[in-house]
Amino acid sequence: MTLTLTPLPGIPLIRPGDDLADVLLAALSAARLTLEDGDILVLAQKIVSKAEGRLVHLQTVSPSQAALDLATRSEKDPRLCELILRESRQILRVRPGTIIVEHRLGFVCANAGIDHSNVRGEGGNPEDWVLLLPEDPDRSAAAIRARLEAASGKRLGVLIIDSHGRAWRLGIVGTCIGLSGIPALVDKRGDPDLFGFRLRITQIAAADELAAAASLVMGQADEGLPAVHVRGFPYPLREGSFKELPRPKEQDLFR
């Protein structure tokens, strides 16, 4: 079956309090895209975070001593470092210009996912606005999914993605940070291979594969295509959670 990913044109700049489900339904309608059972909407975290009012002006942030220390080591703004510390469970690596953390949500990323580009709130120095990730992206996805399902009468999935760097490889890739109604991992344990051996590879990170696919057509979401309609996801939909994805620390050889 063909997998099709269509970015929704005409999504406006999102502001705190905007109703993202309404925005998506309007964009789908304008693009003459219908929703069918099994369709998935993939959303860049930025529009979810903005709608949820996760904008912070750095002038409102008082850096702690730990933030001042982190700022010295990373050569970053101490107020940004304060927010990074608040949004993180653990600081994993610090170099000038680079802070890699375990985010409080459980994934490893740079700068706790705090975003500076294409972010602007009301008032203050416009360059001092930053955007935190959604408080609970699984919950955000579930709320949007419920609205889209109610409007369409169809069984849908919603995936929220961000762009993450990786160990070992250059470049960022679209990565799942929250979802509703789709599997994060697809378990292949025990499936026989073509010759009847057992497969040793056990789990496919299907939500991350879809995140990467959608990210490709978003062109990084900074060009104004922060929502993608997906048809033809090849695995059965089920209830799922981002929480399936983080590797337990004791199994992680690269911390």
Place this chain on the structure above:
Amino acid sequence: MTLTLTPLPGIPLIRPGDDLADVLLAALSAARLTLEDGDILVLAQKIVSKAEGRLVHLQTVSPSQAALDLATRSEKDPRLCELILRESRQILRVRPGTIIVEHRLGFVCANAGIDHSNVRGEGGNPEDWVLLLPEDPDRSAAAIRARLEAASGKRLGVLIIDSHGRAWRLGIVGTCIGLSGIPALVDKRGDPDLFGFRLRITQIAAADELAAAASLVMGQADEGLPAVHVRGFPYPLREGSFKELPRPKEQDLFR
């Protein structure tokens, strides 16, 4: 623009010496898919490796002392360990059941990408056949691309992928190991964001995003869908190489 990914049905089991370009052209024709300028064929490494005769029977392998040591530490077959050492620049982590290496091609993966499932050669104990990665996947991609372009008269891309595990996250994802005619990285350095700031995120690993997307519809290639036709890749095609992707060791904080 919509991105569409269509797995090619009816690809037969590939044997050493098979002409993969002919197989792909026949499968495209059977699926009534035409090739247009900008289309990309994504191939699972397994069919490329098999066509190139990269099957090895473990009975033909004599383990060195280093392989015997690695076998003790990893609890894996010493003959397989010998092949892993030959295919690797460096062994990064060893635990019982797990060997993570820097492959001679420059990427980090488990077991040097040596595959055991759905692999069978002629003769010997059928469970002792394993499959090495292609000698030079960029070169493999270029050769197949040249054949497909000659047959179609169109400007095409070819991407060869494998499924890799990641640091920090469970599950495998489709990942680029070789390509021809498409960018591995898309450079966003210096592009202004919507408000005119400079983007700090600099490079998109577009080939890895496409690899993940294609992997999704392959369903892991063990189900017989090892080739995917892609239309709508959103970045300009150019000459490219897998070699754009490995992070230089001195910039890698997670070795």
